[in-house]
Amino acid sequence: MRxxxxxxxxxxxxxxxxxxxxxxxxxxxxxxxxGAGTMDRESMTxxxxxxxxxxxxxxxxxxxxxxxNGGSAxxxxxxxxxPMEDDPKFNAGRGAVFTWEGANELDASIMxxxxxxxxxxxxxxxxRHPILLADAVRTDSPHxxxxxxxxxxxALERDFEIVPPEWFHxxxxxxxxxxxxxxxxxxxxxxxxxxxxxxxxxxxxxxxxAGTSTGxxxxxxxxxxxxxxxxxxxxxxxxxxxxxxxxGSGEYFIRVGVAQEICTRMRMAGAMALDVGDDTDGSGAPxxxxxxxxxxxxxxxxxxxxxxxxxxxxxxxxxxSPSGEAVFSFDTPGMYRGRATSEGVNExxxxxxx
Numbered sequence: 001m002r003x004x005x006x007x008x009x010x011x012x013x014x015x016x017x018x019x020x021x022x023x024x025x026x027x028x029x030x031x032x033x034x035g036a037g038t039m040d041r042e043s044m045t046x047x048x049x050x051x052x053x054x055x056x057x058x059x060x061x062x063x064x065x066x067x068x069n070g071g072s073a074x075x076x077x078x079x080x081x082x083p084m085e086d087d088p089k090f091n092a093g094r095g096a097v098f099t100w101e102g103a104n105e106l107d108a109s110i111m112x113x114x115x116x117x118x119x120x121x122x123x124x125x126x127x128r129h130p131i132l133l134a135d136a137v138r139t140d141s142p143h144x145x146x147x148x149x150x151x152x153x154x155a156l157e158r159d160f161e162i163v164p165p166e167w168f169h170x171x172x173x174x175x176x177x178x179x180x181x182x183x184x185x186x187x188x189x190x191x192x193x194x195x196x197x198x199x200x201x202x203x204x205x206x207x208x209x210a211g212t213s214t215g216x217x218x219x220x221x222x223x224x225x226x227x228x229x230x231x232x233x234x235x236x237x238x239x240x241x242x243x244x245x246x247x248g249s250g251e252y253f254i255r256v257g258v259a260q261e262i263c264t265r266m267r268m269a270g271a272m273a274l275d276v277g278d279d280t281d282g283s284g285a286p287x288x289x290x291x292x293x294x295x296x297x298x299x300x301x302x303x304x305x306x307x308x309x310x311x312x313x314x315x316x317x318x319x320x321s322p323s324g325e326a327v328f329s330f331d332t333p334g335m336y337r338g339r340a341t342s343e344g345v346n347e348x349x350x351x352x353x354x
Contacts, residue, residue: 026204027342028067029324032060032080034090034336035195035247036316041351049350052089052336056348059084060338063199064346073201073209073243074112074135080199081108081131081213088170090336091195093129095170096215098177104168106215107229108134113208113237120229123148125168128161131213134229136160144231148223173218180219196228198245200237200320204342208320210235210243210259217250226250232260239322241266242297247335248315252308261307262319265300266292291323301329 034056063080067073085093096104108130109120119138122145127133133155137146146154156162196214203209212235214228227234227250234250236259237243244259253259269292301319308315309331316330318337326339330352338348 026070027324028064028202028204029320029326029339029341030060030063030067030076030080030199030201031318031320031326031328031339032056032063032084032197032199032337033245033247033316033318033328034059034084034197036314036330036332036335037194038332039334039350044350052350053348055084055087055089056336056338059197059199060340060346060348063201064340067201067203068342070204072205073203073207073237074110076201076203077110077199077209077211078131078135081197081211082129084197085129085131085213088172089195090197091173091215092197092213093215094168095173095195096168097173097195097218097220099216100177100181100219100221102174102177104165104173104215105220106130106168106213107225108211108213109229109231109235110134110138110211111209111231111235111237111243112138113210113239113243116238118144118231118235120145120231120235121147121151122225122229123223124151124155125165126152126162127155128163128167131211133160134211134213145229147225168215173215176218194247194249194315196234196247198228198235198247198318200243200245200318200326202243202320202322202324206239206322208237208239208243208322210237210245212245212247214247227253227258230254232257234259236260236263238263238267241270242322243320244317246315246317248308248332249313252311252313253315255311256304256307256313258304258308258317262301262304262317265304266297266321269296269300292321292325294325294327297321297325298327298329301327305329305331 063076066076088095107122111118119134198212233254241263
């Protein structure tokens, strides 16, 4: 009888409860990043800091506006990333780092938490907004991941905005490549940070989405691909668990499968909470929706980032949960980041401890 009662509640009571929740408690949440790394408070001028904070706030506001007006999490993610791809302060789109051969090769990925549909592109050189092309791969192709010339051909067939390769060039990035070659140092030594950009969002309908865009690593060779366009490593979204976007030393994020690993642990944590009992709140209704607290989400993100660190990698992640918890986790001195929620949170930060 108890099983029949539980099934009755699931079939008849939960849809009504979900609808009431959607109208009476239509919350939204968004988190963004612009890369993590060894940013130094002492060497960053007040003018530089103000410029980065303004860029982060503008991108955050664009995504929050979409969500505030009832728009989708996917549209909010794109609204954040598109202007960041045009901003030379970040390593995505215009301002992307140079490969060893002196080109800019761009990667991006996006994922819808409703059905786990995903799209990604890598190694494109003339697409102004790779994040939009990744979304077109998701919606307008039978595939998930397109690369190089094939991705460019796909874009041309769909009238995407094409720009000359020089559009992405900046003197600062060219000097970084020249210094890397002259001094025979690593990409980390000349970049000091991973300037990848990304966003994760929860919309009023309870849907999650994640997106990431990058120019990769200075001096990358042999068609190297990092974690940003890899679904499950740099980007992942699942309405049952969370949405994640990562930035860091991609080879390690791929090995750990960071984005999906965080979501998997979130699902496991929720399942364990359900196993505690059928009547967690004393109401008599079955415990079918156990929101995880911000502290739990933070611990899960931190534990996965600790695995990256144990292997020798560094970087950070942004995470949004189905209940709207928006957290950051990074093991570097700084991470360009921001978050906003329907409950009034609106903040941007750069250094650890802020």
